[in-house]
Amino acid sequence: MTSTGIRLHAPAPGWSIDADVVVVGSGVAGLTAALRCEAAGLTTVVVTKARLDDGSTRWAQGGIAAALGDGDTPEQHLDDTLVAGAGLCDEEAVRILVTEGPDAVRRLIATGARFDESGDGGLELTREGGHHRRRIAHAGGDATGAEISRALVEAVRARGMRTVENALVLDLLTDAEGRTAGVTLHVMGEGQHDGVGAVHAPAVVLATGGMGQVFSATTNPAVSTGDGVALALRAGAEVSDLEFVQFHPTVLFLGPDAEGQQPLVSEAVRGEGAHLVDADGVRFMLRQHELAELAPRDVVAKGIVRRMLEQDAEHMYLDARHFGAEMWENRFPTILAACRAHGIDPVTEPVPVAPAAHYASGGVRTDSRGRTTVPGLYACGEVACTGVHGANRLASNSLLEGLVYAERIAADIAATGLPTRVPQPLPTAERPAHPLLPPEARLAIQRIMTRGAGVLRSEESLAEAADRLHRLHADARDALDENGKTAEPGVDTWEATNLLCVARVLVEAARRREETRGCHWREDRPGRDDTAWRRHIVVRLNPDRSLAVRTTDTTDFPPTLPQAQEQ
Numbered sequence: 001m002t003s004t005g006i007r008l009h010a011p012a013p014g015w016s017i018d019a020d021v022v023v024v025g026s027g028v029a030g031l032t033a034a035l036r037c038e039a040a041g042l043t044t045v046v047v048t049k050a051r052l053d054d055g056s057t058r059w060a061q062g063g064i065a066a067a068l069g070d071g072d073t074p075e076q077h078l079d080d081t082l083v084a085g086a087g088l089c090d091e092e093a094v095r096i097l098v099t100e101g102p103d104a105v106r107r108l109i110a111t112g113a114r115f116d117e118s119g120d121g122g123l124e125l126t127r128e129g130g131h132h133r134r135r136i137a138h139a140g141g142d143a144t145g146a147e148i149s150r151a152l153v154e155a156v157r158a159r160g161m162r163t164v165e166n167a168l169v170l171d172l173l174t175d176a177e178g179r180t181a182g183v184t185l186h187v188m189g190e191g192q193h194d195g196v197g198a199v200h201a202p203a204v205v206l207a208t209g210g211m212g213q214v215f216s217a218t219t220n221p222a223v224s225t226g227d228g229v230a231l232a233l234r235a236g237a238e239v240s241d242l243e244f245v246q247f248h249p250t251v252l253f254l255g256p257d258a259e260g261q262q263p264l265v266s267e268a269v270r271g272e273g274a275h276l277v278d279a280d281g282v283r284f285m286l287r288q289h290e291l292a293e294l295a296p297r298d299v300v301a302k303g304i305v306r307r308m309l310e311q312d313a314e315h316m317y318l319d320a321r322h323f324g325a326e327m328w329e330n331r332f333p334t335i336l337a338a339c340r341a342h343g344i345d346p347v348t349e350p351v352p353v354a355p356a357a358h359y360a361s362g363g364v365r366t367d368s369r370g371r372t373t374v375p376g377l378y379a380c381g382e383v384a385c386t387g388v389h390g391a392n393r394l395a396s397n398s399l400l401e402g403l404v405y406a407e408r409i410a411a412d413i414a415a416t417g418l419p420t421r422v423p424q425p426l427p428t429a430e431r432p433a434h435p436l437l438p439p440e441a442r443l444a445i446q447r448i449m450t451r452g453a454g455v456l457r458s459e460e461s462l463a464e465a466a467d468r469l470h471r472l473h474a475d476a477r478d479a480l481d482e483n484g485k486t487a488e489p490g491v492d493t494w495e496a497t498n499l500l501c502v503a504r505v506l507v508e509a510a511r512r513r514e515e516t517r518g519c520h521w522r523e524d525r526p527g528r529d530d531t532a533w534r535r536h537i538v539v540r541l542n543p544d545r546s547l548a549v550r551t552t553d554t555t556d557f558p559p560t561l562p563q564a565q566e567q
Contacts, residue, residue, distance in 0.1 A: 029381030060145025085390020180376025241362030391518025
């Protein structure tokens with residue numbers, strides 16, 4: 001795989017750091033990879049877009065799934081994951097997840113994470129949608145992600161690991177042989193480093209999280225702008241399954257014009273017995289799935305939207321009044337506070353909810369060791385497509401996937417060995433190879449995507465979205481080609497440009513997949529077609545900024561690296 005030669009328009013790096021490994025991202029995946037690399041004796045630098053504890057992990061309410069309870073087995077966890085993935089999971093990748101998962105959680109506990117315990121001192125395990133067993137470990141009731149983030153951040157700081165906070169990664173650096181040589185980044189604000197710089201390293205681990213901000217309403221924080229996927233595409237890496245965006249069924253409805261990050265009402269609330277009802281109090285999920293409110297998320301999201309369409313309603317309700325005040329205050333304090341902050345008291349009234357963009361099941365294509373199609377570039381967590389999630393992620397598998405595959409990446413880097421000297425990156429092009437969009441394009445992209453590629457999709461809606469995205473892309477390209485002008489480099493313009501990049505890929509993949517599967521719901525293709533579409537859609541970026549799209553022959557991914565480079 002060769003680089004596209006495309007880079008964001010940015011000033012030349014004014015400072016640099018040398019390291020063995022640079023980890024981009026500070027969620028469960030990034031910090032776990034960094035800690036394991038450091039423990040293996042590798043000089044590791046962590047780069048994160050906000051502060052160390054400000055990534056998507058800390059927003060995770062539900063928990064982390066693993067076969068840790070009496071009577072539960074990895075095989076049962078595997079079965080539930082494969083069912084949720086709607087025929088597109090890589091079974092070997094899932095088997096790795098469920099068999100290595102329990103010990104990975106125990107190591108996380110040894111690192112300092114404190115999970116809620118039952119009366120006998122064991123883990124208090126709960127159940128969520130798609131799980132047939134109680135296997136979800138949680139902390140602080142509904143603050144699992146915050147506790148995991150706290151423990152890992154403290155471990156990183158205790159080791160004195162070098163970190164660069166408030167830094168937006170820009171592009172991958174490569175050497176003359178096309179191998180990874182580090183990253184360029186922009187530090188937002190003054191400190192030890194300021195402005196555009198570089199971390200030179202022969203191994204780069206992308207753990208940048210998701211791309212929820214490509215839609216108007218999302219549970220993702222404002223920093224989730226698809227930076228890792230866009231960087232990988234410009235570097236020549238392949239991405240896969242980007243059409244499978246999971247819309248969380250129960251997000252607090254704040255009005256039809258609400259935009260940006262919305263409060264999540266965790267799956268665990270339904271796991272503890274909350275009911276989905278319409279305005280008349282009817283439990284509409286009872287007729288749609290044997291697990292009712294605990295069906296996989298794509299089923300529940302579709303059920304909510306169907307009922308909204310039937311009744312011309314803007315939202316449905318989640319009714320957990322029967323919990324009582326004590327259970328709400330002890331089990332779900334974060335959700336209770338968020339609801340009350342918006343004038344809703346779930347102790348005394350049903351909570352208005354509607355689906356919103358939540359999780360990208362697809363991403364940068366990797367193998368079982370986290371390696372991408374670019375030598376030296378790894379990916380883990382939500383930015384990656386390991387094959388674990390298939391067409392729809394099983395609830396609470398995301399934290400576990402980040403944990404397990406981060407450990408596998410660190411083991412591979414340590415086992416493979418690194419060059420005896422830091423690779424020399426090729427010089428940056430003098431002329432910008434990629435036009436930047438103005439900051440206001442972000443809002444336009446979000447509205448295009450919400451209207452055309454949201455929970456409900458069709459050829460007509462996707463074609464309109466593709467056309468409008470192409471016009472944004474063409475306008476910026478033509479301005480650059482005709483007079484060399486592009487928007488002023490800066491965080492807002494870089495983020496908008498990254499969002500357009502991932503939006504174009506998502507829409508193209510969604511147009512190609514002419515069926516309904518998992519969280520990809522085509523109104524005009526309502527059936528699941530295993531004969532034609534039980535396979536993956538793989539996309540890469542061409543040097544002329546067009547998209548190269550192909551489908552795999554089977555559900556198996558081809559190897560990420562040529563046989564000669566396998567260890």
